[in-house]
């Protein structure tokens with residue numbers, strides 16, 4: 001039953017018509033619950049409040065699978081303005097971006113042009129930009145882009161997904177760049193020939209990747225709400241004498257808020273991924289697929305103006 005629900009929301013997450021309707025119909029849907037606002041200005045008080053509690057953030061201007069050059073350019077411009085505001089408002093925040101929102105599916109030169117504009121600004125203000133990892137057909141292109149940008153920019157980072165068989169190899173290749181890497185389980189529906197179908201295999205692979213990253217001497221973000229993974233990381237770091245400033249935990253805005261604060265109290269760095277914008281649909285559906293318990297508060301959000 002759980003698998004049926006997951007597949008249903010994963011299927012919905014890719015529906016372009018529903019995505020368009022969602023943008024027109026419900027900009028405030030779920031705002032304040034798992035999405036911080038429809039624009040960056042309205043998200044600033046939320047980010048500031050998180051910062052005051054000792055939580056760093058990474059902001060994500062929602063949007064993906066863009067198929068118009070004009071929209072891709074607008075999205076890049078929004079990211080640039082957001083980076084400037086993070087600096088002006090003295091927020092403790094990184095930025096996260098998706099390559100498909102900046103033109104990856106349209107034209108290779110377009111995504112390079114847009115990312116270069118973003119990274120020029122980010123480098124100037126010393127703000128880290130993490131390239132989110134999307135579905136497996138875009139993985140190689142994303143890694144190639146990351147390597148290309150990392151040659152020129154210190155401020156760029158990316159994500160590796162534990163559900164993909166290929167990730168150990170990618171980790172080894174990327175380790176020579178000494179990147180700041182975010183490790184996640186992986187959020188997309190993937191076929192069994194590219195990704196572990198069983199959660200227990202994903203979890204075991206995730207642990208192996210954490211251990212290898214520590215051995216490569218990388219600064220990593222363990223982005224998971226899973227107590228088992230968090231506990232494993234704490235114990236491993238203690239065993240290997242990895243200091244707390246060599247890794248951080250990350251969670252999504254609105255998820256396990258108490259646990260986020262407890263980790264800060266215990267002396268760990270915690271960064272909250274804060275999404276904002278009108279294009280909330282795909283993000284929201286993937287969260288529902290992961291944890292149908294989110295449905296209850298999602299529907300409360302629907303009635304909220």
Ligand code: FDA
Pocket residue numbers: 131132133134159161184185186187188223224225226227250251252255256272273290291
């Ligand atoms: P998982 O969903 O496997 O849950 C394990 C257990 O954790 C549950 O059984 C429950 O006990 C507990 N739990 C989980 N959620 C909970 C909640 N809300 N409340 C209470 N308990 C809960 N993916 C991707 O493909 N590309 C990317 O770039 C990113 N980026 C990213 C950034 C950040 C900061 C995070 C946290 C996640 C991502 N992801 C991602 C998503 C990621 O791949 C994954 O889909 C989700 O984090 C869900 O997996 P978890 O490891 O959190 O636990």
